Amino acid sequence: DSGVTQTPKHLITATGQRVTLRCSPRSGDLSVYWYQQSLDQGLQFLIQYYNGEERAKGNILERFSAQQFPDLHSELNLSSLELGDSALYFCASHAGAGANVLTFGAGSRLTVL
Amino acid sequence: GEDVEQSLFLSVREGDSSVINCTYTDSSSTYLYWYKQEPGAGLQLLTYIFSNMDMKQDQRLTVLLNKKDKHLSLRIADTQTGDSAIYFCAEDSGYSTLTFGKGTMLLVSP
Numbered sequence: 001d002s003g004v005t006q007t008p009k010h011l012i013t014a015t016g017q018r019v020t021l022r023c024s025p026r027s028g029d030l031s032v033y034w035y036q037q038s039l040d041q042g043l044q045f046l047i048q049y050y051n052g053e054e055r056a057k058g059n060i061l062e063r064f065s066a067q068q069f070p071d072l073h074s075e076l077n078l079s080s081l082e083l084g085d086s087a088l089y090f091c092a093s094h095a096g097a098g099a100n101v102l103t104f105g106a107g108s109r110l111t112v113l
Numbered sequence: 114g115e116d117v118e119q120s121l122f123l124s125v126r127e128g129d130s131s132v133i134n135c136t137y138t139d140s141s142s143t144y145l146y147w148y149k150q151e152p153g154a155g156l157q158l159l160t161y162i163f164s165n166m167d168m169k170q171d172q173r174l175t176v177l178l179n180k181k182d183k184h185l186s187l188r189i190a191d192t193q194t195g196d197s198a199i200y201f202c203a204e205d206s207g208y209s210t211l212t213f214g215k216g217t218m219l220l221v222s223p
Contacts, residue, residue: 002155033210042215043156043201056210090155099144099163100211104155 003027004105006091012111018079021108025072025093031055032074033094033102034066038087049074081112117214119202124220131189133217135202138183142204145178146211147187150199159187159200189219197221 003026013019025032034046036059045058049068060066063081068074078085088109092102117137125131137145143164148156162169162176162185169176175188189196199218203211 002157004155035213043213045206045210045212048210058210092156099161100146100205101158101161102156102211104148104157106153106155 002103002105004091004093004103006089006105006108008108009106010109010111012113013081014113015081015083017081017112018077019081019110021076021078021089021091021110023074023076023091023093023105025074025091026103029093029095029103030072031094032068032072033092034060034074034076035090035092036087037090037107043090046076078110081110083112086110086112117202117204117212119200119214119217121215122218122220124222125192127192127194127221127223129192131192131196131219131221133187133189133200133202133219135185135187135214136183137185137202137204139204139206139212140180140183142206144205145176145185146203147174147176147185148201148203148213150201150216152198156201192219192221194221194223 005024030051033048036044046060048056066076088107090107092104119135146161147159173190177186199216201216202214206212
């Protein structure tokens with residue numbers, strides 16, 4: 001157990017729907033990162049939050065949004081889902097200082113049918 | 114832009130050494146990282162190296178960094194079947210986040 005908790009582990013939904021993925025970072029970590037892993041694109045950085053504020057944005061689609069709450073958990077919202085959004089979505093956390101040693105959760109596997 | 118490249122697949126026999134190679138493009142990366150992903154699991158940090166170092170050894174793992182050629186390698190000595198996994202090279206991306214390669218699948222046969 002890495003200490004980073006992601007729910008749900010698996011999710012199957014239909015095109016056009018909206019889902020929310022949840023992440024609880026490791027205790028004491030202030031930064032939360034979201035990554036998307038697919039076979040063709042590999043691991044793509046989506047977005048980072050630090051202590052509730054957006055810190056960096058990567059290849060995140062406009063249909064996707066995220067936030068980090070005062071208790072430091074984070075949610076990734078995916079809307080108007082398309083078949084190509086099927087992927088593993090990873091959350092990672094980091095204390096916010098020193099080397100960027102990210103601790104990853106086990107991921108949420110999203111299947112869009 | 115930043116791009117990290119790795120070979121996609123490596124097959125070795127148990128007991129042999131494995132060498133996984135990576136090239137990166139961002140010469141300003143402070144640290145370079147190796148992560149391991151086992152089936153159905155998230156990524157797990159194996160080791161990382163500071164950019165002003167040439168080599169780092171940690172038990173069976175040896176990391177070599179050639180900063181001039183922007184080349185990073187991970188050597189696993191006495192490879193075991195339990196080492197079978199996908200190995201990712203990553204570099205700092207300047208936003209306190211990481212850019213990952215697409216991963217090298219290591220298959221260790223008995």
